[in-house]
Amino acid sequence: MAENIQKIAAEELISIQVINSIDYSFSTGPIMGKWFQGLKEKKFYATKCPSCGRTMTPPRGCCALCVVRSEDFVEVGPKGTVVNYDIAYYASPDPLTGKVRKTPYSALFVMLDGSARDIFAHEIKDDDIPKLKRGVRVRPVWNEVRTGSIHDLLYFEIDG
Amino acid sequence: MSQKKNRNVGIAGIGMTEISSHKENQNQPEMINEAVRAALADAGIALRDIDCVIHGNMELFEMVHQPDMWHVIGTGALEKPSFRITTGGTTGMTLIAAADNLVASGMYDIVMAIGFNKLQEAGSTTGGITNMADALWYRHLQTGALTSTSANVTIEEIGEERARRAAMKYRIMMDKHACLNERAHRRLGLEYDQIENLMKNSPPLIGELRLIHMCSQSDGACAMILASEEKAKKISKKPVWIRDHIAIHREETASNAYFPILSENSHRVAARKLFARNGITNPIEYFDVFEMYDPSAWWGIEWLRDFLLLDGDQVIKMVEDGEFDLDGKLPVNPSGGVTASNPISATAMLKPAEVALQMRGDAGRHQLKREVKHGLASGFGGVMWTELMILEKDLDWQGDNNG
Ligand SMILES: [Zn+2]
Numbered sequence: 001m002a003e004n005i006q007k008i009a010a011e012e013l014i015s016i017q018v019i020n021s022i023d024y025s026f027s028t029g030p031i032m033g034k035w036f037q038g039l040k041e042k043k044f045y046a047t048k049c050p051s052c053g054r055t056m057t058p059p060r061g062c063c064a065l066c067v068v069r070s071e072d073f074v075e076v077g078p079k080g081t082v083v084n085y086d087i088a089y090y091a092s093p094d095p096l097t098g099k100v101r102k103t104p105y106s107a108l109f110v111m112l113d114g115s116a117r118d119i120f121a122h123e124i125k126d127d128d129i130p131k132l133k134r135g136v137r138v139r140p141v142w143n144e145v146r147t148g149s150i151h152d153l154l155y156f157e158i159d160g
Numbered sequence: 161m162s163q164k165k166n167r168n169v170g171i172a173g174i175g176m177t178e179i180s181s182h183k184e185n186q187n188q189p190e191m192i193n194e195a196v197r198a199a200l201a202d203a204g205i206a207l208r209d210i211d212c213v214i215h216g217n218m219e220l221f222e223m224v225h226q227p228d229m230w231h232v233i234g235t236g237a238l239e240k241p242s243f244r245i246t247t248g249g250t251t252g253m254t255l256i257a258a259a260d261n262l263v264a265s266g267m268y269d270i271v272m273a274i275g276f277n278k279l280q281e282a283g284s285t286t287g288g289i290t291n292m293a294d295a296l297w298y299r300h301l302q303t304g305a306l307t308s309t310s311a312n313v314t315i316e317e318i319g320e321e322r323a324r325r326a327a328m329k330y331r332i333m334m335d336k337h338a339c340l341n342e343r344a345h346r347r348l349g350l351e352y353d354q355i356e357n358l359m360k361n362s363p364p365l366i367g368e369l370r371l372i373h374m375c376s377q378s379d380g381a382c383a384m385i386l387a388s389e390e391k392a393k394k395i396s397k398k399p400v401w402i403r404d405h406i407a408i409h410r411e412e413t414a415s416n417a418y419f420p421i422l423s424e425n426s427h428r429v430a431a432r433k434l435f436a437r438n439g440i441t442n443p444i445e446y447f448d449v450f451e452m453y454d455p456s457a458w459w460g461i462e463w464l465r466d467f468l469l470l471d472g473d474q475v476i477k478m479v480e481d482g483e484f485d486l487d488g489k490l491p492v493n494p495s496g497g498v499t500a501s502n503p504i505s506a507t508a509m510l511k512p513a514e515v516a517l518q519m520r521g522d523a524g525r526h527q528l529k530r531e532v533k534h535g536l537a538s539g540f541g542g543v544m545w546t547e548l549m550i551l552e553k554d555l556d557w558q559g560d561n562n563g
Contacts, residue, residue, distance in 0.1 A: 013184050020223060026295045035297075054421075058297055064411035065422075084309045090365040092286040094300075107301045109309070117421050121301055134312065150297045 021098070031061040034073060039152040042142050044077040044112055044120070054117035077112035079159055082136045083119055084109040087129055104129055108156055110138055122150075125157040165264040168555060170392030170399030171516045172270070173203025173385030179345040179501040179510075182280040183379040188224065189234030192276050192381045195506075196236060199272065199383035203395050210385070211268035213237040216245040216255045216275050217505040220292060221282035235274055248292075249453065250407075251275055252382065252509030253539030253547035259386040260402045269388045270395075275509040276381035285377050285504070306374065308367025311458040315368065318473050324368070326476045328355045331373055331457035331499060333485060338496025340486075340526035345378045345501040373457040373499070380503030382510055389555070400516040403557055405549040406434040409542075427466035427538070430546040435469070438550060438557075443468050444490050448532040449518050451511040453540040454497045464492065467538060467548070486528055494518060494526045508539030512549055519553040 028036060031047065035058045038045040046055035047070045049063035055076060056063070063070045086107040091100050106124045124132060125141065138156035146152035175198025177183075183191055192215075200206060213235050215228040224230060228237070228244040235242070247254040252275040259271040279285055286306070293302035315323045332352055338344035350358075362370035386392075392399035408426040424432070431443070440446045452467060454460035464484070465475035478484060484492035495514040498507055515535035517523045532553065539547040 015184060024295070028296060032296055084312055086306075086308050086366050088306065088366045089363075090286075090306060092284070092290070092306075094290075107307075121298065123301065134316065150300060 029061075031059050031071070035059050036148040036150075036152075038075075039150070040146045040148045042078070042140070042146075042152075043075055045073045046076045046112075046115060046118070048072050048074050052117075055115045056118050057112060057115060057120040074114065076114040077120075077140065079137060079139045080110040080112040080115070080120070080156075082108060082132065082134055082138060083111050084134060085124070085132050087132065106132065108132075108138070110156060122153060123155040125155045128158045131158055166266050167264060168389035168392075169260045169263045169386055169402050170389060170396065171384055171402065171512070171551075172387040172392045172396040172399050173199040173201075173205070173272075173383075174513050174516060175199030175202055175384075176343060176382040176506070176510065176513065177380045178343055179378045179380035179503055179506075181345065181376070181378060183278065184280075188222065188227065188276070188278055188281075189231045191278060191379070192231055192234035192274055192383075193236075195276070195381035195383040196234065196272070196274060199385050203385045203387075205270070205385070205395050207236040209395075210236065210240065210270055210272045212241045212243075212262060212271045214243045214245060214255050214259055214262075214271065214273045216247075216251045216273070217277050218246055218248060218251060218288070221277055221279055221285055221288045221504065223282075236272075241268070246505075247545075247547075248541030249455070249504060250508055250539040250541030250545060250547050251505040252507055253405075253453075253511065253537070253549065254407070255509060256384060256386070256402070256512050256549065257405045257407065257547055259384070260405065263386050263388050266388075269391050270385060271387075272383060272385050273509065274381065274383045275506040277504040277506060278379045279377045279502075279504065280379050306366045306369060308369045308458070310462045311368035314458065314462060318476055322476065324359050325355060326461055326479045327368075327373060327457045328359050330460045330479050330484075331358075333479075333482075334454070334457070334460070334493055334497045334499050337486065337494050337526055338500035340524075341494070341496050341500070342524060343501070344496040345380075345503075346376045347496070347500070369456060369458060375455045375498045375502040376500065378501055378503040380501070380506050382503075382506040382513055384509060384513060398520040398522075400519045401552045401555055402512075403550040403552045404434060404438055405547065406430050407545065407547045408433075409545045425466055426544050426546040427463050427540075427548075428469065430538075430548040431467045431469055434548050434550065440550075443536070447490060447534050447536045448530055449494065449515055449528060450490055450492050450536045450538075451495060451514045452492055452497065452536075452538045453508055453511060454493065454499060455502075455540065457499060460497070460499070463538075463540075467536070486526065487530075491528055491530075494523065494528055496526075508541070508547065511537035511539060512551060515551045519551065 047059035051066040255273040362372035483489040
């Protein structure tokens with residue numbers, strides 16, 4: 001009897017499988033809009049804080065450190081110096097596509113030339129992953145077709 | 161006096177579920193209720209004695225929105241004032257900080273805080289965390305909570321071999337603590353003679369970060385009952401006092417987490433300010449235990465340096481010398497830490513909960529041999545923000561150290 005109750009109880013512990021797929025659309029606002037327009041033209045636009053002088057990439061309309069508006073744009077890069085990096089071997093799902101990412105892939109943290117106290121993050125070309133080091137010089141590689149998105153920049157590659 | 165507490169606040173009840181990789185035998189409100197009932201039993205009070213309920217999790221994992229609403233049958237918040245709090249990995253500590261504020265202000269006498277996540281239901285925590293990143297540009301890069309950037313810096317500072325060895329020693333020390341904690345999720349039975357083997361053979365996740373270094377993904381809930389001094393003394397035989405806490409946020413742009421725009425990270429700023437306003441000049445001497453939110457062994461060795469305001473390789477030396485062991489100079493994470501147990505929004509709450517259990521002498525097999533009078537607990541979340549809390553066994557700090 002007790003065994004039977006246990007069996008029924010086990011049968012009633014069910015897990016419901018759910019896969020969500022929802023479309024989103026995010027507004028850039030004018031400051032990030034200028035950034036994406038810049039990518040279309042193969043340019044990196046940063047904002048510069050009028051108080052502390054640091055640049056912000058991608059641009060922000062306010063310096064969070066000084067709490068002042070920063071709406072003046074300066075062009076930085078296109079080359080830069082690697083300040084840190086990650087090389088991912090773990091095949092995590094890409095939430096933008098739902099597909100498992102090809103590994104290894106990189107996250108690259110780069111100080112674009114002319115920047116002050118802020119960095120930009122993107123990827124490095126797969127072939128250059130083994131050569132990644134802090135301090136290495138990199139240059140951007142642009143997509144042929146540019147639409148004003150982060151994918152207008154394909155990746156960085158080692159310069160030299 | 162920098163804290164503006166109208167009155168003292170004590171931890172009067174602690175309840176937690178067992179932490180494990182899966183709990184198919186319970187749904188979310190059932191799991192929460194187990195912790196709630198345990199906390200009420202520990203305090204020796206009933207649901208009708210609770211004035212206010214604060215509920216918290218990272219809903220992006222389970223994707224059940226407004227959980228505070230769906231979970232009323234588990235939390236017992238029916239017709240009570242109730243708030244929901246979500247601050248990333250910090251959630252569990254923010255819940256306790258908020259409960260402390262609510263009681264200290266005089267608004268409520270007895271507040272129950274509940275933190276939980278049921279990550280097995282989430283499918284992929286890395287997918288969830290990636291969706292948290294800035295939608296306009298950073299999502300295509302975000303690697304979940306996995307990063308090797310701090311390892312890269314530590315290696316540059318002290319050399320590959322010494323850094324890798326210290327990180328693995330720290331990881332094995334955490335496992336040794338976890339093995340004594342019957343509530344811990346991962347208890348692997350690692351030994352120090354496995355350092356070399358694990359340094360080579362644990363599967364690499366990202367850069368220098370290997371599977372063995374990284375925190376677990378767990379199911380579990382924790383509930384804590386905070387009460388005014390008067391009520392805490394009445395309902396609990398061993399109330400533990402929350403002396404002070406501080407939250408330090410950073411401008412969150414994802415990329416700046418990996419590059420020091422300011423000379424100190426949020427942990428070091430939190431520690432410097434909190435210790436200064438409480439007159440604590442030597443945290444290693446002052447504290448008897450530190451429960452630190454350590455998402456990976458690499459972050460563990462880096463962040464200990466920041467929280468304890470150490471410089472250069474002082475912290476590495478302390479790891480090498482076993483100074484953070486249960487019988488060391490400053491025992492760190494007797495619970496086994498986050499690499500052992502990580503039901504994310506309960507995780508940071510398990511830190512002050514463990515400190516309180518140590519002070520009460522109720523920790524169990526991993527109870528420290530020394531008397532635990534002064535404790536420190538930390539939470540971490542988002543790209544880089546910190547919650548840091550001082551707990552005291554006795555109400556005797558006032559008047560001396562309020563500088
Ligand atoms: Zn500024």
